[in-house]
Structure formats: C-alpha cells, structure tokens
Amino acid sequence: MSDGDLALLLARAQFAFTVSFHFIFPAFSIGLASYLLVLEGLWLKTGKSHYFDLFKYWLKIFAIAFAMGVVSGIVMSYQFGTNWSVFADKAGPVIGPPMQYEVLTAFFLEAGFLGVMLFGLDRVGRGMHLLATAMVATGTAISAFWILSVNSWMQTPVGFSIGPTGQLLPTGSWWDIIFNPSFPYRFAHTVTAAYLTTALVVGAVGAWHLLRGHGTDANRTMFSMAMWMLTLVAPLQIVLGDLHGLNTLEHQPQKVMAMEGHYRSYPNGAPLYLFGIPNAEEKRLDYAVGIPKASSLILKHDPDAPMAGLDTIPDDREPPVAVVFWSFRIMVGLGMLMAALGLFSLIQRFRGRLFDSPLLHRWALLMGPTGFVAVIAGWVTTEVGRQPFTVYNVLRTADSVAPLAAPAVGASLAAFVLVYFAVFGIGTLYILKLMAHPPHAHEPDLADAPLRTAGITPAPQVNGDADKRPDMREGAA
Amino acid sequence: MTPDPTISIIFAFVIAFAIAMYVVMDGFDLGIGILFPSFTVGKERDAAMNAIAPVWDGNETWLILGGGGLLAAFPLAYAIILPALYAPLIAMLLGLIFRGVAFEFRWRDPAHRAFWDGAFFAGSLTATFAQGVALGGLLSGIRVEGRAYAGGWWDWLSPFSLLTGFSLVAGYALLGACWLLWKTEGRIHDDARRWATPLAVATLASIVAVSAATPFLENRYFERWFDWPGILATAQVPLLVTVVAVMLFRSLRKGHERAPFLWTLALFGLSLAGLGISIYPEIVPGSVSIWDAAAPAKSQLFMLVGAAVLIPIILIYTGWAYWVFRGKVADAGYH
Numbered sequence: 001m002s003d004g005d006l007a008l009l010l011a012r013a014q015f016a017f018t019v020s021f022h023f024i025f026p027a028f029s030i031g032l033a034s035y036l037l038v039l040e041g042l043w044l045k046t047g048k049s050h051y052f053d054l055f056k057y058w059l060k061i062f063a064i065a066f067a068m069g070v071v072s073g074i075v076m077s078y079q080f081g082t083n084w085s086v087f088a089d090k091a092g093p094v095i096g097p098p099m100q101y102e103v104l105t106a107f108f109l110e111a112g113f114l115g116v117m118l119f120g121l122d123r124v125g126r127g128m129h130l131l132a133t134a135m136v137a138t139g140t141a142i143s144a145f146w147i148l149s150v151n152s153w154m155q156t157p158v159g160f161s162i163g164p165t166g167q168l169l170p171t172g173s174w175w176d177i178i179f180n181p182s183f184p185y186r187f188a189h190t191v192t193a194a195y196l197t198t199a200l201v202v203g204a205v206g207a208w209h210l211l212r213g214h215g216t217d218a219n220r221t222m223f224s225m226a227m228w229m230l231t232l233v234a235p236l237q238i239v240l241g242d243l244h245g246l247n248t249l250e251h252q253p254q255k256v257m258a259m260e261g262h263y264r265s266y267p268n269g270a271p272l273y274l275f276g277i278p279n280a281e282e283k284r285l286d287y288a289v290g291i292p293k294a295s296s297l298i299l300k301h302d303p304d305a306p307m308a309g310l311d312t313i314p315d316d317r318e319p320p321v322a323v324v325f326w327s328f329r330i331m332v333g334l335g336m337l338m339a340a341l342g343l344f345s346l347i348q349r350f351r352g353r354l355f356d357s358p359l360l361h362r363w364a365l366l367m368g369p370t371g372f373v374a375v376i377a378g379w380v381t382t383e384v385g386r387q388p389f390t391v392y393n394v395l396r397t398a399d400s401v402a403p404l405a406a407p408a409v410g411a412s413l414a415a416f417v418l419v420y421f422a423v424f425g426i427g428t429l430y431i432l433k434l435m436a437h438p439p440h441a442h443e444p445d446l447a448d449a450p451l452r453t454a455g456i457t458p459a460p461q462v463n464g465d466a467d468k469r470p471d472m473r474e475g476a477a
Numbered sequence: 478m479t480p481d482p483t484i485s486i487i488f489a490f491v492i493a494f495a496i497a498m499y500v501v502m503d504g505f506d507l508g509i510g511i512l513f514p515s516f517t518v519g520k521e522r523d524a525a526m527n528a529i530a531p532v533w534d535g536n537e538t539w540l541i542l543g544g545g546g547l548l549a550a551f552p553l554a555y556a557i558i559l560p561a562l563y564a565p566l567i568a569m570l571l572g573l574i575f576r577g578v579a580f581e582f583r584w585r586d587p588a589h590r591a592f593w594d595g596a597f598f599a600g601s602l603t604a605t606f607a608q609g610v611a612l613g614g615l616l617s618g619i620r621v622e623g624r625a626y627a628g629g630w631w632d633w634l635s636p637f638s639l640l641t642g643f644s645l646v647a648g649y650a651l652l653g654a655c656w657l658l659w660k661t662e663g664r665i666h667d668d669a670r671r672w673a674t675p676l677a678v679a680t681l682a683s684i685v686a687v688s689a690a691t692p693f694l695e696n697r698y699f700e701r702w703f704d705w706p707g708i709l710a711t712a713q714v715p716l717l718v719t720v721v722a723v724m725l726f727r728s729l730r731k732g733h734e735r736a737p738f739l740w741t742l743a744l745f746g747l748s749l750a751g752l753g754i755s756i757y758p759e760i761v762p763g764s765v766s767i768w769d770a771a772a773p774a775k776s777q778l779f780m781l782v783g784a785a786v787l788i789p790i791i792l793i794y795t796g797w798a799y800w801v802f803r804g805k806v807a808d809a810g811y812h
C-alpha cells in the first residue's frame with residue numbers, strides 16, 4: 001500500500017470513528033431536549049410536581065450528553081478542512097453556506113439558552129425558563145435540519161456546475177440545493193430515529209426501576225410516556241424508512257443494490273434476501289435465504305417488476321457490498337423489534353399491566369441501547385453506500401482527501417481513539433450512574449443557590465442533607 | 478459565478494469579527510482554566526468554575542463560526558490553512574474536549590474531582606498554546622502548490638510560533654484574571670488581583686516581542702507597517718497600545734474591578750488590528766489573497782444576508798444570557 005493510500009484509509013477511519021462517536025450524543029440530545037420541553041410544559045400546565053422531578057432528573061443527564069456532543073462536534077467542523085481539504089475547497093461554495101447557517105441559527109441558539117436552561121431556574125421567571133428550554137430544543141432540530149441538508153446534498157447533489165478550477169459552484173437556487181431530493185426523507189427518518197432512541201433510553205431506565213420495585217409516580221409516568229412514543233412512532237418510522245428507501249432507489253440505485261445484496265439483475269422480479277453472505281470475489285450472495293419477488297413488490301409495488309443489479313454498475317462505482325448489506329439488516333431488524341415492543345406495551349397497557357409485566361420491562365430494558373445501534377447502522381448504510389464518492393457521482397473519496405502524510409493522520413487517529421474511549425466512556429458511566437437512581441419525589445434543585453453550585457447536583461448526593469451542593473460537601477470533606 | 482471583490486472584503490471582516498469575538502470570549506474562560514491550579518481546592522475553584530459555567534459554550538461557538546465562515550466564504554483558504562496547521566489544530570481540539578467535559582464531570586464525581594480539575598487546566602493550556610502556535614505558523618508563511626498545502630507536517634513549528642504560543646497563554650490568563658476581578662469577591666478575587674499585574678507585564682512583553690519579530694518574517698509585513706505614508710496610520714497602533722497599557726496598570730493599581738477587563742479587551746483589539754495590518758489583503762500569508770480564495774458571489778451573498786440579520790440577534794440573546802447571570806459569583810466561604 002502506498003503512503004497516499006494508507007493516508008486515505010487512515011483519514012477515512014478517523015472520520016468514520018469521530019463522526020460515529022459524535023452522532024451518538026445528538027441522537028440522544030435531539031430527542032431528550034424535546035422531552036424536557038414536554039416535561040417542563042406539562043409541569044407548568046398541570047402543576048404536578050412529578051413532572052418537575054422528571055424534568056430535573058433528565059436535565060442532569062442532558063447536561064452531560066450535550067457537553068459531550070458539543071466537544072465532539074467541534075472536532076467535526078474542523079475535520080472537513082484538516083483531513084478533507086480538497087473536498088472542502090471543491091464543495092465549499094455549495095455546502096459552506098448551509099453549514100454557516102447551522103452555526104448562526106442552531107449552535108448559537110442552543111449555546112445561548114443552554115446556560116439559562118441549566119442554571120437559570122431561579123434567575124428568570126418560569127415562562128422565560130420554558131422559553132429557554134424551547135430554544136434549546138428548537139436549536140437541536142434546526143441543527144439537524146442544516147447538517148442533514150448538507151449530507152443529503154452530498155448524496156443527491158443538484159443545482160451546481162463545475163467551475164474552471166474544479167470547484168462545484170452553486171448555479172441553481174439555494175432552495176433546490178437545500179431541499180435536494182433526498183433531504184426531506186433523510187431529515188424525517190433521522191429526527192424520528194433520534195426520538196425513538198431517546199424513548200428507548202427513557203423506557204429502559206423506567207423499566208429498570210420498575211423491575212427493582214420503584215413504582216413511583218414519576219417513574220411510571222416516564223415509562224408510560226416512552227412506551228406511547230414507541231407504540232406510535234416506531235411504525236411511523238418503518239413507513240418513513242420505506243419512503244426513504246424508495247427515494248434512494250430512484251437517486252442512488254447502487255446503494256439499494258448493495259443493501260439488497262443484488263449482485264445480479266432480476267428481469268422477472270427480485271427476491272428479498274433475509275440472509276446471505278456477500279461474496280465480493282465471486283460477486284454473489286452465498287447461503288442466500290430470500291423471499292421470491294418480495295424485493296420487487298416492496299420497492300416497485302409489483303412482484304414481477306425487473307430490477308437491475310450490481311452487474312449493471314461499473315466496478316469502480318460500486319460501494320462495498322458486505323458492510324452495507326449487514327448494517328442495513330441490523331437497522332431494519334432492530335426497527336422491527338422496536339415496533340414489536342411498542343405493540344406489546346400497547347397490549348399490556350390495555351390489559352392494565354403496563355407497570356406489572358416483568359417480561360415487558362425486561363424487554364424494554366434490553367432494548368435501551370438499541371436505538372444508538374440502529375442509528376449508527378443506518379448511517380453506515382447510507383454513508384458506505386455512497387462510496388466510492390464523497391459527492392455522489394461527482395467527487396471521489398480518493399480525490400477529496402487532504403495532502404497529509406500517513407504518520408500525521410495515524411497519530412491523530414490514535415489520539416482520537418484513546419481520548420474518545422476514555423473521556424466519553426467515563427461520561428457514559430456518569431450518565432449510567434445517574435440513571436441507576438430512580439427519579440425522586442424531590443429531585444435536588446438545579447441551582448439552589450444562583451450560580452454557586454453550577455446548578456447540577458449529582459444524584460448520589462441525595463441523602464437528606466439540608467445542603468446538597470457539591471461545593472458545600474467538599475468544604476466538609 | 479465569480480467572486481465579488483467588495484463582498485469578499487466585507488466577508489473577510491465578518492470572519493475577523495468572529496475570530497475577535499472568539500478570542501476575547503473564550504479567551505477569558507480558557508484563561509481561568511490556565512490559572513485554575515493556583516486556586517485553592519474547594520470553594521475557590523468552584524467559584525472560578527461558576528464564573529464561566531453558564532457562558533463557555535456560547536463563547537466557544539464563535540470558534541465554529543470562524544472556522545465555518547472560512548469554509549463557506551473562502552474555501553480555498555480553509556483547504557490550505559487547516560492541513561498546514563494539522564498538529565496544533567488537532568491538539569487544540571483534544572484540549573477543548575478535556576476542558577469542555579470537565580465543566581460537567583467535576584461535579585459528577587467528587588472522588589475524582591482533582592483529576593477533572595487537572596484536565597480542565599491541561600485542556601485549557603493545550604488549546605490556548607496550540608491556538609497561539611497555529612497563529613505563529615500561519616504568520617510564518619505556508620507553502621502552497623496549485624490549490625493545496627505543499628509543506629510537511631512539522632512546518633508550523635518555529636521559534637516564532639512558540640513565541641506566539643506563549644504569548645497567547647499570557648494574554649488569555651490576563652483576560653481570565655481580569656474577568657475574575659469583575660465577577661468574583663473574596664479570596665479568589667484577591668488571588669486574581671495578585672495574578673493580574675505580572676500577567677499584564679507578560680502580555681505586554683509578548684506584544685512587544687511578537688510585534689518586533691513580525692515585520693522581519695516577510696518583507697511584505699515590513700512594507701505594510703513602515704512604508705510612507707501608511708506609517709502615519711500604522712504608527713497609531715503602538716501609540717494606542719502604550720496608552721491602553723498605562724490605563725491598564727493604572728486601573729490595576731487603583732483596585733478597579735471592571736476597568737482592567739475592559740482595558741485588556743482594548744489591548745486584544747489593538748493586537749488583532751495589528752495582525753490585520755500585517756496580513757491584509759492576504760488570507761494565506763505569502764500566497765493567497767482574499768480575492769483568490771473567495772467563494773462565488775452567490776455563496777457569499779447568501780450568507781451575508783443571513784449574517785447581517787442573525788448576528789445582531791445572536792448578540793442580543795447572548796447579551797441577555799450574560800445579563801441573567803450578572804453580578805458577583807457568591808463565595809460561600811466569605812460571609
């Protein structure tokens with residue numbers, strides 16, 4: 001392998017690693033910010049204290065997840081330049097403006113109101129505080145809007161022409177560029193995935209405490225809310241995913257061929273392969289188990305519709321099949337399990353056994369982390385499925401990379417791996433530590449003294465002390 | 478589909494504004510991180526942390542605006558500068574990770590608070606030093622061939638870039654100390670006051686050293702400073718620095734609480750103006766001008782409209798957030 005090939009491989013590994021790690025946090029905080037808004041709104045509307053307890057409980061967890069999302073996100077915004085400078089130079093005139101709008105409309109909004117949301121409960125009125133929470137939640141959604149628009153443009157580029165220096169210049173309308181063909185589907189599918197991911201986490205925490213016999217109002221409420229979310233949104237997500245797939249078939253057919261494992265063309269209806277081992281050498285699916293004609297039925301709504309396979313695609317435009325094939329199956333399989341959990345919870349709800357069904361609770365507990373797995377698997381499907389291009393059919397990945405020496409990229413990749421596993425691993429432990437305690441009837445206040453406590457009192461401090469502030473404890477130690 | 482010279486200049490100033498906002502805003506919270514080990518474990522450190530906890534995230538967002546703005550408006554400059562400064566930028570990002578999570582983690586885990594306090598210090602110091610080194614590396618010139626960086630991965634390292642690294646550490650620490658003079662009372666206030674004067678001396682010495690060295694890095698810098706009649710204008714910068722320095726020391730001696738921060742801001746403003754005089758109208762010193770690197774007018778105009786509307790709104794709600802947390806951070810130990 002030449003130094004250039006090795007540098008390219010390392011740069012790809014670094015981007016895949018840092019973006020996958022990063023997206024775990026927004027996948028959670030997009031949904032959690034909205035959930036916090038709902039909880040605070042319900043508290044103000046009904047005056048029931050257990051909503052406020054839940055709000056404070058999840059706010060502490062949100063603060064950690066959000067901080068990790070922020071710091072891992074800054075890395076992403078610089079990596080386009082440090083490692084993909086040729087891509088940045090060429091695509092910058094088109095993707096730069098939407099990314100700039102993400103900073104101006106989303107990042108500042110989140111960051112500007114986050115301080116008040118976390119520490120300002122007794123510094124501003126309740127209405128203003130609700131507004132701050134709403135602004136943070138809105139900011140996360142706006143951020144998703146812009147960055148998914150950029151990603152979608154890289155998948156389905158429109159409205160540009162190639163200039164004399166090789167730069168992609170925005171010749172079409174900005175509206176068309178932002179609302180490029182795959183964007184509405186990707187946006188709906190991704191934001192819904194974030195909501196599901198959050199619901200699965202909230203549901204698992206509720207289930208864990210129900211299994212341990214903590215049937216408090218707050219705990220029951222959050223478990224019930226999470227199960228409603230799954231019941232209603234998981235089936236919706238399957239529909240959205242199907243629509244997204246149809247859109248991909250129209251605009252990026254070879255990605256769908258890889259997802260389906262269709263190495264060859266099927267003139268009389270293509271089978272839906274449930275299982276198989278992609279064999280890249282022989283270009284066929286070994287040990288394939290499939291339902292005849294079902295793929296044509298799903299994708300073309302006609303069992304006999306002909307479908308082209310990867311044999312119609314030149315080898316140098318073909319994505320790696322095995323990764324796409326497997327990651328797609330992981331995502332879909334988990335999605336089905338989520339919908340089934342939602343359905344089962346509905347049945348138990350109607351039987352009046354929602355809070356009294358160890359099977360449901362164990363299942364919900366096991367499903368807790370699956371939202372993250374499904375989200376990452378989905379991104380692997382769509383990003384690897386776009387290869388070997390960064391801008392689909394326009395700019396190759398190999399032609400996008402920065403002119404860096406392999407040792408430089410290798411060193412930074414090693415540093416990112418070490419730091420991310422250590423720092424974000426510890427952060428995740430802190431989150432689990434908070435979740436290990438059930439929501440209390442009187443969750444410690446966020447800021448019982450303005451600013452003095454940095455607001456957030458760790459749950460372990462809940463031991464009936466008159467003063468639960470960390471700084472006071474430290475003084476005593 | 479060509480760049481517009483006027484819009485390009487306007488956008489260069491928008492990015493300069495974002496960088497200036499970043500330097501002064503994240504500057505003071507990074508500076509508090511640099512001074513952190515000198516504060517007593519316990520209430521003093523908590524107070525220092527609380528003086529910045531609600532605002533650091535917003536402060537850091539200006540860094541993303543600066544980087545993102547460069548990508549959007551001057552993609553060629555972004556594509557050349559970032560690989561050229563690879564090592565310091567990666568070090569900066571890793572430093573920002575450690576200090577950013579420390580804000581949350583130190584409260585979560587009292588048993589390991591000393592570790593996260595250390596991470597907060599080390600991350601702040603690393604990020605600051607790396608930013609200074611990156612600035613020095615940029616000013617020292619970047620080798621370009623075609624539309625890409627053509628140097629090695631240690632090109633950024635030079636005595637000058639180390640000097641700018643140390644200078645920024647001194648400058649941010651001064652900003653941090655002055656912020657604490659404004660925002661705290663009690664023991665931490667006294668500690669900040671003890672730090673402020675030596676840091677002001679170190680910062681001024683750094684400004685003098687960097688200013689003396691810069692014109693001799695590149696002939697162009699020298700001409701921009703000393704050519705007649707431009708020197709009539711450029712000479713105002715060192716004169717104003719002298720005036721501001723005198724006012725800063727005076728306010729420190731008289732025990733003012735707010736003025737030292739404002740005078741330090743003025744010092745940073747003048748330093749950035751000096752930087753602008755050295756570089757303008759280049760964006761990659763020595764090779765690429767603002768106009769060479771500019772994105773098409775259509776891209777820049779689309780963003781300029783947004784920036785013109787949104788930046789004032791951002792300044793308003795950011796100001797509101799600072800207003801919500803106005804006043805002194807209480808120190809429970811001093812009642």
